[in-house]
Each structure stands twice: as C-alpha cells, then as structure tokens.
Amino acid sequence: SAAVDDVPFAGHIALRASLTLLFLSWPCPSLGKKKLYIGALFPMSGGWPGGQACLPSAQMALDLVNNRTDILPDYELELIYYDSMCDPGESTKLLYDLLYTEPIKTVLMPGCSSVSTLVAEAARMWNLIVLSYGSSSPALSNRNRFPTFFRTHPSATLHNPTRVRLFQKWKWTKIATIQQTTEVFTSTLDDLEQRVKEAGIEISVRQSFLTDPAVAVKNLKRQDARIIVGLFYETEARKVFCEVFKEKLYGKKYVWFLIGWYADNWFKIKDPSINCTIENMTEAVEGHVTTEIVMLNPETVRGASNLTSQEFLGALMNRLGGKNPEETGGFQEAPLAYDAVWALALALNKTVAPLKAKGRRLEDFNYNNHDITAEIYRALNTSSFEGVSGHVVFDAQGSRMAMTLIEQLQGGSYKKIGYYDSSQKNLSWFGNDVWIGAGPPADSTIVIEEFRYLSQKLFAAVSVFAGLGILLGIVCLTFNIYNSNVRYIQNSQPYLNNMTAVGCMMALAAVFPLGIDGHHIHRSQFPVVCQFRLWLLGLGFSLAYGSMFTKIWWVHNLFTKKEEKKEKRKHLEPWKLYATVGVLLAIDVLSLMIWQIVDPLHITVEKFTREAPKGDLDVLIQPLLEHCTSEKMNTWLGVVYGYKGLLLLLGIFLAYETKSVSTEKINDHRAVGMAIYNVAVLCMITAPVTMILTSQQDASFAFAALAIVFSVYITLVVLFVPKMRRLITRGEWQSEQQDTLKTGSSTNNNDEEKSRQLERENRELQKIIQEKEQRVSELRNQLVERQALRNRRRPSSDPKSLLPPPGYPNPASDNHSSLPPSFSNSSNLYQADSKISRNHCHNSQIPLLYK
Numbered sequence: 001s002a003a004v005d006d007v008p009f010a011g012h013i014a015l016r017a018s019l020t021l022l023f024l025s026w027p028c029p030s031l032g033k034k035k036l037y038i039g040a041l042f043p044m045s046g047g048w049p050g051g052q053a054c055l056p057s058a059q060m061a062l063d064l065v066n067n068r069t070d071i072l073p074d075y076e077l078e079l080i081y082y083d084s085m086c087d088p089g090e091s092t093k094l095l096y097d098l099l100y101t102e103p104i105k106t107v108l109m110p111g112c113s114s115v116s117t118l119v120a121e122a123a124r125m126w127n128l129i130v131l132s133y134g135s136s137s138p139a140l141s142n143r144n145r146f147p148t149f150f151r152t153h154p155s156a157t158l159h160n161p162t163r164v165r166l167f168q169k170w171k172w173t174k175i176a177t178i179q180q181t182t183e184v185f186t187s188t189l190d191d192l193e194q195r196v197k198e199a200g201i202e203i204s205v206r207q208s209f210l211t212d213p214a215v216a217v218k219n220l221k222r223q224d225a226r227i228i229v230g231l232f233y234e235t236e237a238r239k240v241f242c243e244v245f246k247e248k249l250y251g252k253k254y255v256w257f258l259i260g261w262y263a264d265n266w267f268k269i270k271d272p273s274i275n276c277t278i279e280n281m282t283e284a285v286e287g288h289v290t291t292e293i294v295m296l297n298p299e300t301v302r303g304a305s306n307l308t309s310q311e312f313l314g315a316l317m318n319r320l321g322g323k324n325p326e327e328t329g330g331f332q333e334a335p336l337a338y339d340a341v342w343a344l345a346l347a348l349n350k351t352v353a354p355l356k357a358k359g360r361r362l363e364d365f366n367y368n369n370h371d372i373t374a375e376i377y378r379a380l381n382t383s384s385f386e387g388v389s390g391h392v393v394f395d396a397q398g399s400r401m402a403m404t405l406i407e408q409l410q411g412g413s414y415k416k417i418g419y420y421d422s423s424q425k426n427l428s429w430f431g432n433d434v435w436i437g438a439g440p441p442a443d444s445t446i447v448i449e450e451f452r453y454l455s456q457k458l459f460a461a462v463s464v465f466a467g468l469g470i471l472l473g474i475v476c477l478t479f480n481i482y483n484s485n486v487r488y489i490q491n492s493q494p495y496l497n498n499m500t501a502v503g504c505m506m507a508l509a510a511v512f513p514l515g516i517d518g519h520h521i522h523r524s525q526f527p528v529v530c531q532f533r534l535w536l537l538g539l540g541f542s543l544a545y546g547s548m549f550t551k552i553w554w555v556h557n558l559f560t561k562k563e564e565k566k567e568k569r570k571h572l573e574p575w576k577l578y579a580t581v582g583v584l585l586a587i588d589v590l591s592l593m594i595w596q597i598v599d600p601l602h603i604t605v606e607k608f609t610r611e612a613p614k615g616d617l618d619v620l621i622q623p624l625l626e627h628c629t630s631e632k633m634n635t636w637l638g639v640v641y642g643y644k645g646l647l648l649l650l651g652i653f654l655a656y657e658t659k660s661v662s663t664e665k666i667n668d669h670r671a672v673g674m675a676i677y678n679v680a681v682l683c684m685i686t687a688p689v690t691m692i693l694t695s696q697q698d699a700s701f702a703f704a705a706l707a708i709v710f711s712v713y714i715t716l717v718v719l720f721v722p723k724m725r726r727l728i729t730r731g732e733w734q735s736e737q738q739d740t741l742k743t744g745s746s747t748n749n750n751d752e753e754k755s756r757q758l759e760r761e762n763r764e765l766q767k768i769i770q771e772k773e774q775r776v777s778e779l780r781n782q783l784v785e786r787q788a789l790r791n792r793r794r795p796s797s798d799p800k801s802l803l804p805p806p807g808y809p810n811p812a813s814d815n816h817s818s819l820p821p822s823f824s825n826s827s828n829l830y831q832a833d834s835k836i837s838r839n840h841c842h843n844s845q846i847p848l849l850y851k
Helices: 009-025 051-066 088-101 111-128 156-167 183-198 214-222 235-245 278-287 309-320 336-358 371-379 458-481 494-509 511-516 525-560 566-570 572-600 633-657 669-694 697-730 736-743 749-793 828-839
Strands: 036-044 075-083 103-109 129-132 147-149 174-180 203-208 227-231 255-259 289-293 384-387 390-393 403-410 415-423 426-429 446-451 602-607 617-629
Touching: 036 051, 036 336, 036 617, 051 075, 051 156, 051 309, 051 336, 075 088, 075 336, 088 103, 088 111, 103 336, 111 129, 111 156, 129 371, 129 494, 156 183, 156 255, 156 289, 156 403, 156 426, 174 183, 174 214, 183 203, 183 227, 183 289, 203 214, 214 235, 235 278, 278 749, 289 415, 309 336, 336 371, 336 390, 336 415, 336 828, 458 494, 458 511, 494 511, 494 572, 494 697, 511 525, 511 697, 525 602, 525 617, 525 633, 525 669, 525 697, 572 633, 669 697
Parallel strands: 036 075, 036 103, 103 129, 129 147, 174 203, 174 227, 227 255, 255 289, 446 617
Antiparallel strands: 289 403, 384 390, 403 415, 415 426, 602 617
16 A cells, blocks of 8 residues: 555645755754764665665755754764665675775665675675665575664564464464465565464465466365465466456455555556456455555654654655655655664664773774674664654564554455554554454364264164063063973973073163263263173173074984984983073173273264255364274174174074974974074174164164064064963963863873874874775675676576676675675774775875875
8 A cells, every 4th residue: 555645735835834944944064073974775776766765765864863963963974875776786886885985884774675685794794784774575584694784674574473463363273375486475474484383373275386376276275275375476466366266265254365565456457467357356355454564654753853754754755856756766665764864873872872981982983893883783773763664673683673554455445454563562453344254254164073963763762662672571581480380381491581581681771772872971981881782782692592592402402313312302401401501601701801801892983074054154064973993893893793693594504404393392492493583684684784884873773773672572472472372371370280180181282283183183084984985885886786787697597607706705695695794884894994004005095194
C-alpha cells in the first residue's frame, strides 16, 4: 500500500510556511566546528533508484542535526556520496574511492541489499561502521559475516514475528508455504520456519517454484493446505492467484498471507502471462492478509527531530520540488534514510563523553583505531528514539525493529486491521477483520474421531434370546436332576446331559460380553471383557460339545464292532465318559491359560476411511472400532479353530456311523448325533464369516451371537424335550419301581422298539397265513373238480383205472375220505404250512417280513 497519506492542501501551505521561517531562523554553522565525514552510496538509477528520495531526506536530516546545539555541538556532519546504481560492480570501485580518498570517513551508508552486502563485508577490514537505509535482505542479519552492520530498513524477516503472532491469535498450529526461489524469499522462509517451530506451529507443506507455480499450487490443494504464506514478487503473485482460482484454493476454508509492498491494485493489472480475467483474480484474492513494515509513523508525535511524520512529508515534498511521489524512487524508504542520519548523529553524540574519558576524540578516528569504532558500535546498538518512521531500535543482528502494518483485502480494497510492534510484542487490533465464513477458518480439515458401537437394538434383541435360552437351560438341568432316578433318564447318562446344559448356558452367557463395548464401559476395563468372552465361550463349548462328543465316541467305540467287545457292551463304566470330557476340558483350559500368559488380549483401535458428513462443513469423521486382539492373534485362532474343527468333523463322522446302532446304555445317542450335525454346520459357517466381517461390528456380532443362540436352542430342544414329552405323556416319573407298577412292562427304550418290531412281524405273518389259506381253498376246489371229471371219463369196471395216481391215498366213500389227509382240515394245513415256512422259506420270506 502507499506509504504516503494524503495531506490536506491547506496543511501543506501552512507547513511550508513554518518550515521556511524555521530554516531562515537557523544560525549558520560555526567555523570552529570539526567535520565528521560520512561516505554514502545512493542508487540514483538502476534497478532500485532509491537515492532519488533518500538523498534529499538524508540531507534534510543533516541540516537539522548540524543546526542543533544539543547534538554534536562541536562537530559538523558532512555527506560525501556517489551514485551506486544499485550495482555491486560499480559499488566496488566507488568504495575504493571512498576509502582511499581523503578525508577519512567515519561511517559508511550504502543503499540497496546487494551493495550493502559488499560494503558491510569489506568494512570490517577498515574498522568502519556501516549503517544502511535501504537494505531488506535477511542475509544481512548475520553478525559473523557482517560484524559492524546496522540498518534502519527492517529485514524482510520482520514480517515473520507478525505472522506468527497472527497464527497464535487465530489458533492455527499448521500452515503451508509457497515461495519463489530467490535468495531473499528463501532466507525469509528459513527464518519463518525457525520461528514457527519455537511457537509450536508446524509447516505441513512447503512448495517452491521458479517461474511457473501451477504444480506447486496443485500440491497445496492435494495436501489440504489451508493457511498459506506466499513469498513472491508482484508479477509472480498474479501467476500464483490465477492458478489458485483454477484450483479453487480460495474461499472460506483458506487464508493467504502475502507481502504488503505490492501496488494496491496489483491483481487488477492486465498481465499477458496469465489467462484469468480481472473478475477471476478479484474473486481469488478476496480476504487475503498482508503484512507491511511501517516506514512512516502512523501516530502524530514529535520525535528526536522535533517533526511529526506528516510535517516530514511536507518538508520532503518541498525539497523535491513538487515531484510526483509515485514517480520518485525510494519515496517510501525516505523516512528510513532520514532516521538513519539521526540514529548516527545521536550515536556519535553519545560517544563523546566516553571517548573524552579515555582521552580520545571523534576526530582522532582512523581506519586502524578499533576503540572509537567499538564506542560507535556500542552507541548504535543501544539506540532508542522516536523517528519519523516510528520507534527506532536495533536487534542483536543490527536490524531495525519496526512496527508492522496488517491489512486485509475487503471488497476489493485493503483495510487496516491492526499493527504489531515486534520489539514490544504488542498487537494493536482494530477488530474490523472480515471473513467469508463465520470466522477464521480452521488450519486443516477438522477430524472428529467417532467410535463405532454395536447397535443397541440388536444387542437388546439378542440378549433377550440369550436370556430365554439360559432359562431354558436351567429348566432342562432341573428336569434332568429331578428325574435322575428314572431308568429312562439313567440310561441317557444324565451327568453328561447336565454338563451339556451347563455348557450351553455358559455359551449363552458369552453373548453378553460379546456385545459389550466402549458404549457401556470405560476403555481401561475392556481387556477384562475380552477375557470373559474368551473363557466363557471356550469352556462353554468344551462342556456342551465335549459331553455330546463323548457319548457318540463311546457308542461308536463299543457298538460298531459285531464280534469284538461284546462283553464290554454290557459294562460301560461311567468314569470313562467323565474322563473323556475332562481331557477335552483340560486341553481347552491349558491352551487358554498359555494364550493369556504368553500373549494376553488387549484393546486395539481400527481406523477406517474418513467420512464427510452431510452439509458444507469443514469437518471429516474418523470412524474408529475397538477390537480384542493380541500380538499373534491369527496364530492362536488358527490353533483353536484347527483343533475345534477337527473335533466337529470327527463328531459328524461318528454320528453318521452310529445312526443305526441301538444300545441301552446311551439311549439318546441319535438325538446327540442330530445336535452334533447342527452345531458343526453352524460353527463351520460362522467362524470364517465372523473373521471376514470383523470390521463390521453389527454383522459380526449378529452372526456370532445368533450362531451361539441357535446352536444352544437346537441342542437343548433335541436332547431334553423328547425326554420331557415321554415322561409327561406316559407318566413315567420318580423311580424305577413306580414306573414298573404303573406300566407293568419294561421302560427301556430298546425293549419298546423290540415290542413294536414283533408286532409288525406278527401282522405280516397273519397276512401271509390268510393268503395261504385262500390258496389252499382254491387248490382243494380244483382237485375236486379234476377228480369228478376223471370219474366221468373212465369206466367204473376197471378198478385200476379208479385208483389214484401213485403217491395219493385210495379214495373213500365220501368227499373227505377221498382227499389227501394233509388237506383234511385247516388246522393240519396251518401246521404243515408253518413247518414249511419255518424250514424252507428263510431265504424268500425273511426279506418280506422285514421289508
């Protein structure tokens, strides 16, 4: 922004009149004053012709100093200057002339940064103090390289304390930078990086470019940069913001920080190197913040020169002869040249007394006198006064500590929103900052961590089924214990059935910790819940399935061998059954203990892809899910699933092999086989599915919990409901004696099956007898008819012809006597047929009887 504020015309006239009277009233310098010479290099032309305004400003300051009786009363300052053209090569020759041409110069005053670098580095060899008025390069803030260098022009790094203060004000902890690859901007950025690091602020993205900023801007967009510091010249700034418009890297989510010494309308200037319209550029730059070093005191105060900043501007305009400030090089920096002469004069004045105490004088200075140089250095280093550019003070590197103006582009024009004094660390805030959104944007997308919890409706529904299943298990267990003296219950191995019921209830109890997560308990208690899940489910499976597996194992072991172990079938010791269950249970307990000791379960948090909520909110949801796991979880699961899977497959095989076996010792083994089929199928389906769905808490819980619930329900119903039904419908209660008195027959399930089989065989035999009797009747009628026919054909005189065929008895007088004895009555026929069926029909009729 422009450094010159508008001054009313009437004020100019009054100011000029007062200054004219002042100049006329000043006395001429005394002829007895000793001269101190200042060697200066003012760039009157070249890349930065700052000498056009800075030289008149410095001469004006010298005139005022030399006419003051309270500052260097015995000395007169004289300026010897050359045009450096802001060229280091030319300046080298001019420096040689200054040093090797009389008179001796006490101080050197170079202009632009490149010339100041050359002069300040060489001045140490001649014990010369260098005081610059127009050098901003951060490289000059190096006491090792430039030990005698001071400057009233603040370093370009002076923007950085202001930026850091603004970052802290708006609570930003993450920023991004984009710079043009030049020495001044690289040094500035290095300084900024150090300062933000000390303030606990992170530079998350750092981009640079030489001529084309397109790739750098795209990288800023890709890496989600929000608070962006831009360091580049004005022409490159237009290129940058054209790309910013294309990438939509502006608006309420973004804040750009730029250098404040661009022209006020820099974004409206037509530039053939970009393909964006003025409207595009205006839209892209809206709301950005600039920091600009204050080179003219904004307050109306009279400093060491007894002039206010506005009076100084009026006097300078008068000295320039009415030249246009915008066409005069160095006009903005003129107050700095003015204050540089005053800083030198006050420092030299401060050295008079210390030098006099040492028996030295300023006029005794030569290029080999280190003591006088040290006194001047000490005086400059402690300078502190009010100048027309503001409060003049130097930091440890000799750079000017000045105030910084903070502006914001609001509606296409810059508005002052505050000042920052880095020396006093004082922020003067006007409170008129305007934001496109509700306020200052966040320095990055706000990520809200949100844990995924199990659906409470699902958990409640499954818990109800699990609770009812536990009640059913209690009913079945109570029934089995209460009727343990009934022979039918005794022959089903009730203790094993009790273990099955207890195991089923433990498995159902595991459903509750399976559904407990961070929604119900604190995270520190979660590992305990993990252990409960593991132990309840593991031991419940071992008891429930292990007891059923034991039954089917021993049935297969004793009753599938026809000839062997016939004696063992009569005597099945119960302790062998219990020992088998104990072995299976011990294996599970041992494996779980080793797992818990060697690699205990702990909580881990799984992170999912961030999700954007509905609406135009600058936030993302980070879904999290808690898991029970261990370091080698897959290994342990592989061992457990492998062992349990083999048991399930073996159980299916044994159930199939023993499906036709009938035994009194374990009369419910067929029901056990059916339960094993269902449990095995559900487990083999659920185990891999839950491993696949581990990241979907609702589906994983539903599969696992419902598999447990269905397995338990099927097992309890198949094993216990038929027993309840039999005892209720037949009245077989309490004891074996009461059962015998009521029924008068054996209550053994095997006897009942044999009785039903004999009844079926008897019905088949009766049907066969009826068919045989019918056939006999038909044969008898045929024989009678055949005999009558023969009697009619043969003459009765031939007795031989009337004889029956060989093997038939002689005919009697009546029908009964003429028939064979074997057909004389049905009882004899039945007996004969019975004998035949018993002796000769074992191959043909047995399949019929047992069909």
